[in-house]
Amino acid sequence: MKKAQIRFVQQQLKKRGFNAGPADGVAGPITMTALDATGLVPEHWDDKRKLTGFVQSIIKEQDIDVGDIDGYWGPQTQFGYDTLLHFLKNGQIVQNWRPEEIQKPATFQNWPLQTPEDELVKYFGNPGENQTRLALPYPHRLSWDTTSRVNSFLCHEKVHDSLQRVLTRVLEHYGLQEIRKLRLDLWGGCLNVRAMRGGSRYSAHAWGIAVDYDPERNRLQWGRDKATFSKPAYDMWWRCWEEEGWVSLGRFRNFDWMHIQACRIC
Ligand SMILES: [Zn+2]
Structure with a gap:
């Protein structure tokens, strides 16, 4: 997973009131503990899957089609992620x-x-x-x-x-x-x-x-x-x-x- 994507996870965790540590793009123990605390991803998944699964949940929350929340970063997740970033970036335009x-x-x-x-x-x-x-x-x-x-x-x-x-x-x-x-x-x-x-x-x-x-x-x-x-x-x-x-x-x-x-x- 790319640094920018991990930073995105950390920012989203913080936004939701979880302590994910600094948004440094490194998925350390603080970030992973915060991820588990969200209850959005199964605990038996490995770190990479958890990070991806969390991003997928965020995408889905915005009613963007992302397919199954399976923790695998495929083309559908990439498309949903791009769409979400675009939407968040231009959020004020929706007004x-x-x-x-x-x-x-x-x-x-x-x-x-x-x-x-x-x-x-x-x-x-x-x-x-x-x-x-x-x-x-x-x-x-x-x-x-x-x-x-x-x-x-x-x-x-x-x-x-x-x-x-x-x-x-x-x-x-x-x-x-x-x-x-x-x-x-x-x-x-x-x-x-x-x-x-x-x-x-x-x-x-x-x-x-x-x-x-x-x-x-x-x-x-x-x-x-x-x-x-x-x-x-x-x-x-x-x-x-x-x-x-x-x-x-x-x-x-x-x-x-x-x-x-x-x-x-x-
Ligand atoms: Zn069309």
């Missing part, structure tokens, strides 16, 4: 999310929670099922081949009407010229039966209830400092989505700014 400013019209859909997955299945059916074709209010372009025009795409039948209302409002507000200029027509996909990046669960795309826009300028790991969609020119774009209850991972978690989904993360 820019102002749900009280969002007007919820009569049509507002209270989309189901993303987890537990069986609740999502209860509402939408199995991944890939109940899809229908949405005729777009304005033509889109494929983000990976901008010369290809997209006039419709497959989405879940339960989000179809809502999607149509969102995009109609976007068109009314911005107009075609501005839409093109702001790259609101650069479509990165909707239905895609695949597991979540770094996870074993399905992504919201598997149900056709998530859409990606302009992935190139709103990359997965980019935060507010880099992602185009965080800029003020896009305030109305987000309002159109949020009034229909759609969730932007960028606005909510300050990562994956390309991604908008019709299920809640909390």
Whole structure:
């Protein structure tokens, strides 16, 4: 385990009121005793597993997908750790999310929670099922081949009407010229039966209830400092989505700014 990761463990222990000694990145007896005192990791694990298991618990606490708390640092743990650090570092930015400013019209859909997955299945059916074709209010372009025009795409039948209302409002507000200029027509996909990046669960795309826009300028790991969609020119774009209850991972978690989904993360 890296020094920075052990320092992270020590800081988290201190935050929770345990005496972990100085945050020096060395897992000595004081740190390990504090770890045992948390009761979060089995005592029969070796030190390395305990440290990893503790980090995994912290990640899980923030509702970030980390898989099983098994004490082994694999790609899923690494992804969860990176996501958590990013989230903690930009924590104050979450305050820019102002749900009280969002007007919820009569049509507002209270989309189901993303987890537990069986609740999502209860509402939408199995991944890939109940899809229908949405005729777009304005033509889109494929983000990976901008010369290809997209006039419709497959989405879940339960989000179809809502999607149509969102995009109609976007068109009314911005107009075609501005839409093109702001790259609101650069479509990165909707239905895609695949597991979540770094996870074993399905992504919201598997149900056709998530859409990606302009992935190139709103990359997965980019935060507010880099992602185009965080800029003020896009305030109305987000309002159109949020009034229909759609969730932007960028606005909510300050990562994956390309991604908008019709299920809640909390
Ligand atoms: Zn996405």
